[in-house]
Amino acid sequence: MAQQTPERKAPNANRSIRNAVLVGLALGSPFIVGTLVSLDFETFLAVVFYLTFAAILPAFLGFRMGRVRAIGPRVGFLLGLVLNYLGLLILLLYPETGEPEQDTGRRCPHCDELIRSAARLCKHCRQPVEPVAIEPDFDD
Structure with a gap:
């Protein structure tokens, strides 16, 4: 009877996760430093919230899903970043529709x-x- 060995992670898997997080921090750190220097605390919190939930998290999820969906972690990470900023661009370029006036x-x-x-x-x-x-x- 053959003994089964547990699956081992590739040694580069942890390095790829670390690199993905470092790239996300490198992209976000100028925004954080600029906010600390010139803007108030509420704006700083908004930028930190944006970087955490709207920039780094989709990139990380794309990285993880890239590994699961067999498209590769780097491609998933890049798709997470690109689609995030594409959505932000669409949001900024989409014309604002005013709410109809309420008849009080x-x-x-x-x-x-x-x-x-x-x-x-x-x-x-x-x-x-x-x-x-x-x-x-x-x-x-």
Whole structure:
């Protein structure tokens, strides 16, 4: 009966993980140092949060998934970095859609219930009311 030997990790596996983390830190350290020198503490926390969860973590997950999916850890790491920044670029270039203005309404002069500004008839007491035109805000 042959004795089975446990699978051993390749000696370069730990070195690759260490290199991936060092590359992530090298890419992120200028942002951290620049933030420490010139910006306030809240901005520093935002940058650290971004680097941790939006830059290093996807790269590390790509590295790990690259090993699992047989595309290679380096390719997975690079895909994690590239897709992360591609998503950030799309987010920055995508036009911002403004939220529609909320009609806060007004009070009915007869029953004092809240109705829409453009209403001609109170939905609570069924009394006719004068509609109020909403003026657009062009100050932007």
